[in-house]
Amino acid sequence: MLLSHILRLALLTQFLIQTIITSLESGHFSLQPFTSVSISPTSTIQISQNTMLSVASTSPTAATSQNVFVAIASDAPPQQISSRSDHPVLQLGITKQSGAYETNKFYANLFLGEQNNSAWTHPYSVAWSRGGGIASSWGLAISHIERTQLAWASGKPPEYFINPVCIHSVIISAAELGSSTTLTTDTLKGFSVNANLVPSPGESPLISFPLVQGMGYVTGLYNGATILLQSGVTFAKLTFVGPTEYGSNTYKYRIVLADSTNWLIYITPTGATGAPPLRLISDTTITGPSGFHGTVQVAKNPMNTAGEQIYDASAGVYPTSASILGSVKGITGTYTISWQKAGQTNQTLLMFALPHHMESLSSMTSGCVTDLKLETTTKGMATAIIADELTCVENNLPTGIGFNPWSPSTTNITSLPLTAVDAINCAAVYELSEDIASQADLNSMYFSGKALAKFATIVYTTQVLGLNTSLAAVGLQKLEAAFATFINNKQICPLVYDTVWGGVVSSASYVTGNSGDDFGNTFYNDHHFHYGYFVQAAAIIAYLDLSWLSSGTNKAYVDMLIRDFANSVGDDPYFPFQRSFDWYHGHSWAKGLFDSGDGRDQESSSEDTLGIYAIKMWGQVTGDPNMEARGNLQLAVQARSLQNYFLLQDNNAVQPPQFVPNKVTGILFENKIDHTTYFGTNIEYIEGIHMIPLNPASAFTRTKNFVTEEWNQYFAPWPGEPSYLEPTKIADVNFSRDSHVSAIIFPAT
Numbered sequence: 001m002l003l004s005h006i007l008r009l010a011l012l013t014q015f016l017i018q019t020i021i022t023s024l025e026s027g028h029f030s031l032q033p034f035t036s037v038s039i040s041p042t043s044t045i046q047i048s049q050n051t052m053l054s055v056a057s058t059s060p061t062a063a064t065s066q067n068v069f070v071a072i073a074s075d076a077p078p079q080q081i082s083s084r085s086d087h088p089v090l091q092l093g094i095t096k097q098s099g100a101y102e103t104n105k106f107y108a109n110l111f112l113g114e115q116n117n118s119a120w121t122h123p124y125s126v127a128w129s130r131g132g133g134i135a136s137s138w139g140l141a142i143s144h145i146e147r148t149q150l151a152w153a154s155g156k157p158p159e160y161f162i163n164p165v166c167i168h169s170v171i172i173s174a175a176e177l178g179s180s181t182t183l184t185t186d187t188l189k190g191f192s193v194n195a196n197l198v199p200s201p202g203e204s205p206l207i208s209f210p211l212v213q214g215m216g217y218v219t220g221l222y223n224g225a226t227i228l229l230q231s232g233v234t235f236a237k238l239t240f241v242g243p244t245e246y247g248s249n250t251y252k253y254r255i256v257l258a259d260s261t262n263w264l265i266y267i268t269p270t271g272a273t274g275a276p277p278l279r280l281i282s283d284t285t286i287t288g289p290s291g292f293h294g295t296v297q298v299a300k301n302p303m304n305t306a307g308e309q310i311y312d313a314s315a316g317v318y319p320t321s322a323s324i325l326g327s328v329k330g331i332t333g334t335y336t337i338s339w340q341k342a343g344q345t346n347q348t349l350l351m352f353a354l355p356h357h358m359e360s361l362s363s364m365t366s367g368c369v370t371d372l373k374l375e376t377t378t379k380g381m382a383t384a385i386i387a388d389e390l391t392c393v394e395n396n397l398p399t400g401i402g403f404n405p406w407s408p409s410t411t412n413i414t415s416l417p418l419t420a421v422d423a424i425n426c427a428a429v430y431e432l433s434e435d436i437a438s439q440a441d442l443n444s445m446y447f448s449g450k451a452l453a454k455f456a457t458i459v460y461t462t463q464v465l466g467l468n469t470s471l472a473a474v475g476l477q478k479l480e481a482a483f484a485t486f487i488n489n490k491q492i493c494p495l496v497y498d499t500v501w502g503g504v505v506s507s508a509s510y511v512t513g514n515s516g517d518d519f520g521n522t523f524y525n526d527h528h529f530h531y532g533y534f535v536q537a538a539a540i541i542a543y544l545d546l547s548w549l550s551s552g553t554n555k556a557y558v559d560m561l562i563r564d565f566a567n568s569v570g571d572d573p574y575f576p577f578q579r580s581f582d583w584y585h586g587h588s589w590a591k592g593l594f595d596s597g598d599g600r601d602q603e604s605s606s607e608d609t610l611g612i613y614a615i616k617m618w619g620q621v622t623g624d625p626n627m628e629a630r631g632n633l634q635l636a637v638q639a640r641s642l643q644n645y646f647l648l649q650d651n652n653a654v655q656p657p658q659f660v661p662n663k664v665t666g667i668l669f670e671n672k673i674d675h676t677t678y679f680g681t682n683i684e685y686i687e688g689i690h691m692i693p694l695n696p697a698s699a700f701t702r703t704k705n706f707v708t709e710e711w712n713q714y715f716a717p718w719p720g721e722p723s724y725l726e727p728t729k730i731a732d733v734n735f736s737r738d739s740h741v742s743a744i745i746f747p748a749t
Contacts, residue, residue, distance in 0.1 A: 100502020139173020227288025
């Protein structure tokens with residue numbers, strides 16, 4: 001029975017590979033890299049009964065640092081990775097900075113395409129108006145969408161919902177801006193960026209906007225410009241209130257828009273110059289003083305007087321950037337996002353926390369929570385806190401998860417019945433006789449990594465659960481030879497180090513000019529998916545072969561891949577901080593250097609999990625306690641995030657209730673959620689992309705209750721189907737009546 005499950009799962013993996021559907025925007029690509037015919041053994045495997053493996057210790061060699069976000073390495077990529085300075089995507093309007101540049105963060109639209117798609121800071125989004133809209137503005141437009149404004153697909157449950165774009169509620173601009181205006185960015189960091197409006201190329205910015213995730217106000221820093229506020233919704237009323245109670249040099253105005261929403265304007269001039277006068281000139285235009293130096297802050301107020309009191313307390317101060325600290329002790333992990341601030345720094349910041357933050361706030365941060373809430377586009381309700389830092393605590397780190405099958409109730413499975421052992425060995429003899437090298441050396445880092453991870457898992461299973469050291473040793477030798485092709489950078493599409501953005505990318509698109517090659521790897525798409533498989537395979541190899549880590553550049557190569565997609569520090573000269581994972585949102589973003597009307601997105605939450613799990617295990621086998629601890633903390637944060645936003649139990653109170661019956665998001669964008677995939681619309685594709693690859697961390701992120709509900713919703717057996725399809729196994733694949741293949745990860749028992 002176990003062998004049957006293994007073979008069916010392999011069939012499912014092949015079946016899920018389809019071509020891209022054109023109804024989704026560009027930036028993600030699917031190919032069919034494997035043939036649909038069965039793979040036959042290429043030779044008879046020769047087994048020496050005297051061959052033994054010497055496995056590594058997985059005990060940490062040292063205690064974790066006080067802050068587990070420490071450097072992995074700081075040296076250049078191994079010398080076999082050549083460099084290129086001709087990346088296909090130019091740095092549009094980016095001010096040169098030392099080190100690498102972020103490519104997958106919330107602000108990427110500001111330097112891609114026409115630069116006029118939105119950046120979502122949550123709960124607000126901002127976009128460069130670029131002369132458009134009814135206000136014909138050249139300023140930075142601010143938008144906030146309520147759930148009542150969502151557009152829905154037909155059907156029950158609806159396939160998607162989307163937030164409207166180009167609703168420019170308030171626009172921060174200057175009279176001096178016009179058709180020669182350019183948008184520039186500088187100081188690209190993990191949680192923040194500066195956006196600048198320059199009247200003409202080469203001049204100094206007239207207005208700069210520090211954009212930080214979770215910021216409570218959109219703040220414009222004026223540098224001798226004439227204040228101009230505009231609206232695409234149109235102004236209905238402007239009221240001067242006076243100085244705020246908390247800052248004698250900050251002055252407040254109230255704005256009512258034509259849609260009856262209430263907004264607040266706070267103006268803090270540099271120096272004691274008195275209240276800057278604003279005048280309502282027309283329903284689209286408010287003017288202010290010329291030559292203004294200081295800040296203009298805009299915030300939406302859904303709470304009338306109570307809301308004003310909350311906003312007043314922090315008006316005049318604003319965040320400029322953020323940093324993160326993490327600590328781990330036993331199964332408890334803590335992380336703190338600290339915001340750097342400017343303006344009236346004697347005041348405390350107003351920032352917004354997302355639902356997964358609110359579930360895990362420390363006792364200190366819990367005391368900073370207010371009653372002010374604003375809807376986000378795809379993350380439910382954001383809650384305002386008055387704090388200069390946000391600390392969250394995870395009390396259930398998956399420290400016990402290793403390479404063996406794992407569940408919350410049984411923990412690590414270390415032995416199997418003899419019938420299962422026999423089945424494993426029977427399958428392993430067949431599969432380890434295949435040509436591992438040819439299956440791995442493809443023109444895709446994604447599918448090459450999947451092949452290496454597959455065979456690594458087979459070798460490990462044969463050794464540890466199949467108790468067949470001799471057979472495992474033969475397979476490991478072939479696996480190491482296949483992996484060496486990539487370490488030596490001799491694969492079909494070698495990696496190159498991109499000196500423009502700072503990262504290791506496939507050479508495929510350089511050769512063909514096709515941005516879609518290897519799912520857009522050259523353009524920084526999906527690196528945590530692609531390289532996560534390599535890291536998993538390398539961790540297993542290192543565990544089974546004590547000498548492999550110290551041979552050649554094996555360790556340096558794998559560390560390089562991790563630094564590319566999950567770098568732990570912001571001052572690495574070669575790679576940015578956490579290219580893929582977003583520590584504010586608690587999950588990764590897959591989209592790289594592609595302009596997108598709906599922002600960054602992620603499809604496969606389960607491959608996101610695999611990448612983090614692989615980092616944890618690499619830290620374990622290499623004796624890096626900080627990396628292992630970061631992996632455990634990151635898995636716990638991601639599990640919480642996925643269970644709020646991606647994997648939807650019936651009692652989910654974050655996503656819109658009419659969408660919850662879909663059970664998974666499909667593709668979660670910053671601005672919409674679409675219950676589909678980039679390769680097809682079959683239910684087994686959509687649910688399956690959040691299941692595979694199966695790994696020991698699957699049962700940690702996908703809870704028993706969720707999986708039971710998903711099974712009952714989509715995959716429960718029809719009358720007459722065999723009893724082994726009952727949800728009592730870890731995994732199974734079901735052939736449905738119309739011959740489609742469906743997948744389900746069952747709750748662990």
